[in-house]
Amino acid sequence: MTVIEARGLRKAFGTTVALDGVDLRVEEGRILGLIGPNGAGKTTALNAILGLTPYQGQLSVLGRDPWNSRDQLMRDVCFIADVAVLPRWIRVSQALDYVAGIHPRFDRAKAEGFLAKTTICLTSKVRELSKGMVTQLHLALVMAIDARLLVLDEPTLGLDILYRKQFYDSLLNDYFDRSRTIVVTTHQVEEIQNVLTDVMFIDRGRIVFGCSMEEFESRYLEVTVHPEQVAAARALKPMQERQALGRSILLFDRADRQQLATFGDVRTPSLADLFVAVIGNQPGRAQGAAR
Amino acid sequence: MNTQSDAILNSTVESQAAAPAVISATQRMYWSVRRELWENRSIYIAPLVVAALLLFGFLIASLGRALSTANLDQRRAVLEERSMFVAFLLMGTTFVVGVFYCLDALHGERRDRSIMFWKSLPVSDLTTVLSKASIPIVVLPLITFATTVVTQFIMMMLSSMVLLGSGMSLSPLWARSSLLLMPLALLYHLVIIHGLWYAPFYGWLLLVSAWARRAAFLWAALPVVAIGIVEKLAFNTTHFVAVLGHRLGGGGEASSAAGRMAMDPMLKLAPLGILISPGFWIGLAITAAFLAAAVRVRRYQGPI
Numbered sequence: 001m002t003v004i005e006a007r008g009l010r011k012a013f014g015t016t017v018a019l020d021g022v023d024l025r026v027e028e029g030r031i032l033g034l035i036g037p038n039g040a041g042k043t044t045a046l047n048a049i050l051g052l053t054p055y056q057g058q059l060s061v062l063g064r065d066p067w068n069s070r071d072q073l074m075r076d077v078c079f080i081a082d083v084a085v086l087p088r089w090i091r092v093s094q095a096l097d098y099v100a101g102i103h104p105r106f107d108r109a110k111a112e113g114f115l116a117k118t119t120i121c122l123t124s125k126v127r128e129l130s131k132g133m134v135t136q137l138h139l140a141l142v143m144a145i146d147a148r149l150l151v152l153d154e155p156t157l158g159l160d161i162l163y164r165k166q167f168y169d170s171l172l173n174d175y176f177d178r179s180r181t182i183v184v185t186t187h188q189v190e191e192i193q194n195v196l197t198d199v200m201f202i203d204r205g206r207i208v209f210g211c212s213m214e215e216f217e218s219r220y221l222e223v224t225v226h227p228e229q230v231a232a233a234r235a236l237k238p239m240q241e242r243q244a245l246g247r248s249i250l251l252f253d254r255a256d257r258q259q260l261a262t263f264g265d266v267r268t269p270s271l272a273d274l275f276v277a278v279i280g281n282q283p284g285r286a287q288g289a290a291r
Numbered sequence: 292m293n294t295q296s297d298a299i300l301n302s303t304v305e306s307q308a309a310a311p312a313v314i315s316a317t318q319r320m321y322w323s324v325r326r327e328l329w330e331n332r333s334i335y336i337a338p339l340v341v342a343a344l345l346l347f348g349f350l351i352a353s354l355g356r357a358l359s360t361a362n363l364d365q366r367r368a369v370l371e372e373r374s375m376f377v378a379f380l381l382m383g384t385t386f387v388v389g390v391f392y393c394l395d396a397l398h399g400e401r402r403d404r405s406i407m408f409w410k411s412l413p414v415s416d417l418t419t420v421l422s423k424a425s426i427p428i429v430v431l432p433l434i435t436f437a438t439t440v441v442t443q444f445i446m447m448m449l450s451s452m453v454l455l456g457s458g459m460s461l462s463p464l465w466a467r468s469s470l471l472l473m474p475l476a477l478l479y480h481l482v483i484i485h486g487l488w489y490a491p492f493y494g495w496l497l498l499v500s501a502w503a504r505r506a507a508f509l510w511a512a513l514p515v516v517a518i519g520i521v522e523k524l525a526f527n528t529t530h531f532v533a534v535l536g537h538r539l540g541g542g543g544e545a546s547s548a549a550g551r552m553a554m555d556p557m558l559k560l561a562p563l564g565i566l567i568s569p570g571f572w573i574g575l576a577i578t579a580a581f582l583a584a585a586v587r588v589r590r591y592q593g594p595i
Contacts, residue, residue, distance in 0.1 A: 050410075052410060053591075053593075070415075070590075071413050071414060071415035071416075074410075074411060078411060080411075081408075082407065085404045085408045085594075086408055087330070087400070087405035087408065088403060090329065091329075094326075098325075099412065101318060101322030102318070102319045102323070102412055102414055103314070103412060104312045104313060104314045138408075
């Protein structure tokens with residue numbers, strides 16, 4: 001079942017084109033990472049999917065037109081936008097009361113169960129919680145909603161490493177199953193590499209790369225080449241070459257693993273390195289925009 | 292940890308099997324209004340504080356006067372005057388609260404970015420705007436009514452105790468005071484004038500608060516002043532200002548009725564007078580237009 005389907009999605013703010021004909025298809029049960037440099041159109045794409053912004057082109061989310069039926073769509077879709085959008089005046093217990101009052105798929109007991117594992121007190125106001133605790137609270141609310149699509153826009157921005165790790169751990173262990181779908185954007189590419197099932201790179205309003213993680217692992221190889229074999233390795237046309245600690249590291253697309261092994265250590269590259277290779281090779285784009 | 296997450300995983304599966312609860316539109320409205328009261332506690336705290344101050348002042352005054360005046364008629368007149376003063380002051384308080392509430396209602400959620408949270412929930416922009424409009428149009432008049440009636444009743448009791456203490460009969464005090472009629476007239480006045488007759492003001496303020504990026508108060512006042520000045524310069528007339536003044540004054544007939552209300556409510560108050568005036572219904576239509584525009588504007592708005 002297709003959860004999100006976009007065709008020729010376009011959105012411009014004045015003369016700035018934020019989305020320039022995006023085609024996108026997300027199937028049920030996938031965890032898609034949408035990765036791109038600042039201003040690439042990630043948030044605009046997510047806002048269109050969530051019905052927060054009008055757009056041109058075709059877009060269907062769970063069979064609905066998001067812009068015209070946001071409130072109905074939100075029964076099946078959850079999102080955590082940026083960080084700390086919970087109102088600062090609300091008490092934790094009031095947040096639970098309110099969501100339980102208006103959301104047909106909210107399971108209050110479950111949310112309280114998640115909160116019991118944190119140090120968050122039900123009588124606290126959001127303004128009294130630390131940034132990490134606010135994110136925990138938001139996550140507890142969202143995970144207690146039996147939604148089919150969860151959209152996360154930079155959910156761990158500004159959190160320390162403990163909270164960031166915990167965030168994705170609870171998402172995978174306590175929430176995700178094959179009937180749910182997650183779309184996540186983040187700058188911390190390395191953090192979600194092991195979480196994703198699919199990845200897409202977006203740059204200047206276009207999807208410039210997309211594949212499943214299985215495909216990524218079988219297609220891309222990175223070799224730390226022995227100095228005397230650099231020329232031979234370059235003959236195989238690597239996507240990208242970089243220097244680290246005086247050694248050349250070459251990134252290959254669809255190369256023969258056996259053959260590469262003769263040049264040096266072969267391993268699966270990090271998403272961040274592939275991102276730099278793909279986005280950096282775009283015409284008119286300087287390298288090094290990964291984070 | 293493992294067993295814990297297993298348990299949660301199992302409960303996930305179970306709850307998915309259960310059909311989702313049905314949430315009615317009324318329920319969404321109810322929780323949205325409660326949400327407003329959580330956020331804006333001044334809605335009920337301000338009238339309560341004013342009522343407490345008034346009672347405190349009245350207590351001191353009546354203790355002082357208990358020894359001096361023995362004239363019952365005079366005493367009753369003072370009490371009636373005080374009751375009106377209480378009603379008047381509480382109405383003024385809640386009107387001010389309503390104005391500031393409306394200016395912030397759709398602006399604050401964008402300023403603190405919480406609009407992203409509210410919009411992530413299955414509550415439509417229409418429900419949100421209506422729940423916010425219901426605060427000045429329905430909730431505040433009812434709170435004003437309850438506070439006023441309770442305050443006036445406590446004042447009656449205080450006066451009665453002072454009378455009893457000086458060994459006088461209570462009957463003249465209680466007989467002439469229209470205990471039932473006065474609250475009814477007050478309720479009518481509050482709902483019709485403060486709720487519905489003033490509704491276009493609240494609708495306009497909500498629209499500005501949904502639209503303005505900053506300085507909502509200025510944006511709300513500016514067009515009004517501008518239209519007044521342009522009209523004066525272009526046609527040398529002041530119809531716009533006159534219409535506004537008429538509206539703010541509670542509409543001729545209604546305001547005079549309100550003034551007499553405390554004296555002898557049911558005789559002079561024409562309950563249906565304002566309801567059949569075209570101005571009343573035009574005002575409601577304008578309110579609906581403002582609110583519809585606010586719904587539309589909120590749909591496009593994100594954090595600022």
